[in-house]
Amino acid sequence: MEEKNNTLYIDDASTTYLAEKYGTPLYVYSVSEIKDRIGELKKDFLNKYENTTVSYASKAFLTKAMAKLISDEGINLDVVSGGELYIALSAKFPPERIEFNGNNKLYDEIELAVKNNVGKIIIDGASELPMIEEAAKKYNKKVNVLYRVTPGIDAHTHEYISTGKLDSKFGFPIDEVIGEVKKANASEYVNFIGYHFHIGSQLFENDIYLKALDIVFKLIEDTISEIGENIQELNIGGGFGITYTDEKRPPFSFFLEPIMNKINTYFNSKNLKRPIITIEPGRSVVGEAGYTLYTVGSIKNVEGIRKYVAIDGGMTDNIRPALYDAKYRAIVANNVNGSNLETVTICGKCCESGDIIITDAEIPATNTGDLICIPSTGAYGYSMSSNYNSLLKPAIVFVEKGKDTLVLKRQTYKDLVRNDVV
Numbered sequence: 001m002e003e004k005n006n007t008l009y010i011d012d013a014s015t016t017y018l019a020e021k022y023g024t025p026l027y028v029y030s031v032s033e034i035k036d037r038i039g040e041l042k043k044d045f046l047n048k049y050e051n052t053t054v055s056y057a058s059k060a061f062l063t064k065a066m067a068k069l070i071s072d073e074g075i076n077l078d079v080v081s082g083g084e085l086y087i088a089l090s091a092k093f094p095p096e097r098i099e100f101n102g103n104n105k106l107y108d109e110i111e112l113a114v115k116n117n118v119g120k121i122i123i124d125g126a127s128e129l130p131m132i133e134e135a136a137k138k139y140n141k142k143v144n145v146l147y148r149v150t151p152g153i154d155a156h157t158h159e160y161i162s163t164g165k166l167d168s169k170f171g172f173p174i175d176e177v178i179g180e181v182k183k184a185n186a187s188e189y190v191n192f193i194g195y196h197f198h199i200g201s202q203l204f205e206n207d208i209y210l211k212a213l214d215i216v217f218k219l220i221e222d223t224i225s226e227i228g229e230n231i232q233e234l235n236i237g238g239g240f241g242i243t244y245t246d247e248k249r250p251p252f253s254f255f256l257e258p259i260m261n262k263i264n265t266y267f268n269s270k271n272l273k274r275p276i277i278t279i280e281p282g283r284s285v286v287g288e289a290g291y292t293l294y295t296v297g298s299i300k301n302v303e304g305i306r307k308y309v310a311i312d313g314g315m316t317d318n319i320r321p322a323l324y325d326a327k328y329r330a331i332v333a334n335n336v337n338g339s340n341l342e343t344v345t346i347c348g349k350c351c352e353s354g355d356i357i358i359t360d361a362e363i364p365a366t367n368t369g370d371l372i373c374i375p376s377t378g379a380y381g382y383s384m385s386s387n388y389n390s391l392l393k394p395a396i397v398f399v400e401k402g403k404d405t406l407v408l409k410r411q412t413y414k415d416l417v418r419n420d421v422v
């Protein structure tokens with residue numbers, strides 16, 4: 001993003017023009033920024049180390065246009081539900097490049113995946129293997145499976161997005177998984193290909209990945225002695241942190257260089273073939289590429305306490321501040337350089353006191369009708385949006401080098417009653 005004539009531009013498109021053309025609230029994605037991030041992943045990972053794959057974690061943000069972009073950029077896709085899988089298939093995403101994660105896969109979801117030749121299923125609980133076998137038998141397939149484990153690592157991030165602890169609803173405790181793997185290994189309907197772990201999200205340390213690897217290496221050794229074979233793939237999840245306010249997004253190499261050095265050294269020292277290494281970044285691919293535009297409505301100055309600036313969306317399009325106490329920054333998009341700064345609380349229009357996007361934002365003095373941009377809303381914004389208070393979900397626009405394309409229409413009131421039967 002940059003400023004021209006006191007106006008904010010995203011990927012060379014004027015935000016005031018976009019707001020006028022599509023209305024607000026509006027999710028705007030810079031396609032150039034998404035491509036830049038994927039380019040960095042290619043430079044720092046895919047092209048640097050052989051036998052590596054990237055599966056974009058589509059829970060961060062998925063529409064058909066996004067699936068097409070990921071497909072065109074040549075990386076793989078991680079889905080966690082039948083719904084995400086359906087969107088990907090609707091966008092003609094090559095099924096063999098899709099992997100299916102998720103902690104409570106239902107039979108119908110598994111059947112959809114198996115029937116459509118999804119590349120891999122990452123088994124997260126003991127109930128899944130029998131369902132995969134049933135679907136594989138029905139469609140005469142053999143399914144590649146990995147097992148997700150919890151290495152027992154407590155990542156320094158919000159508790160709600162720390163997922164590698166032993167006390168977790170995700171994956172298998174590491175010392176229980178081999179019994180399950182033996183079942184898969186004996187099955188005529190699946191190929192056991194390896195392990196998966198994901199320790200958390202919005203991480204800024206690299207050493208926790210290294211600690212997790214030590215634990216998983218031991219598991220790999222035990223697996224070789226129990227089933228007599230090395231694994232073919234190790235998926236180390238996503239989690240790479242990004243900039244929201246004053247954090248600084250580390251380059252991918254900050255995480256991946258020590259990780260890959262450790263992995264290569266380990267497999268060399270054991271004289272074992274190094275498995276394919278897969279990563280699953282979500283937030284770090286789309287987070288900073290996404291911006292939300294809002295129009296200022298009501299302004300209330302509670303004398304001596306706080307000034308509330310209400311925008312035309314809120315926790316319905318960005319639940320993260322309410323859910324994780326997540327911090328954001330704001331830009332007055334039609335007055336970027338305004339010098340008359342004031343401290344205001346930017347709130348939404350939902351009937352919840354907690355519907356606050358930013359507490360105590362320092363922004364140029366605003367008036368009703370001004371345009372507010374919240375950067376870094378590309379991940380887990382639209383994908384976690386809701387219709388609370390029957391607010392309408394915003395439209396999504398992709399912008400690349402000044403060219404804007406509507407990729408998802410704003411909901412209408414008709415959408416709110418579409419499924420009502422009486």
Ligand SMILES: Cc1ncc(COP(=O)(O)O)c(C=O)c1O
Binds near residue numbers: 057198
């Ligand atoms: C299994 C798995 N893979 C990948 C991700 C993506 O994480 P992030 O968006 O932090 O890169 C998540 C979410 O935390 C996850 O649960």
Ligand SMILES: N[C@@H](CCCC[NH3+])C(=O)O
Binds near residue numbers: 161201324384
């Ligand atoms: N939804 C979370 C991260 C996802 C965690 C997925 N395991 C966030 O907004 O930060």
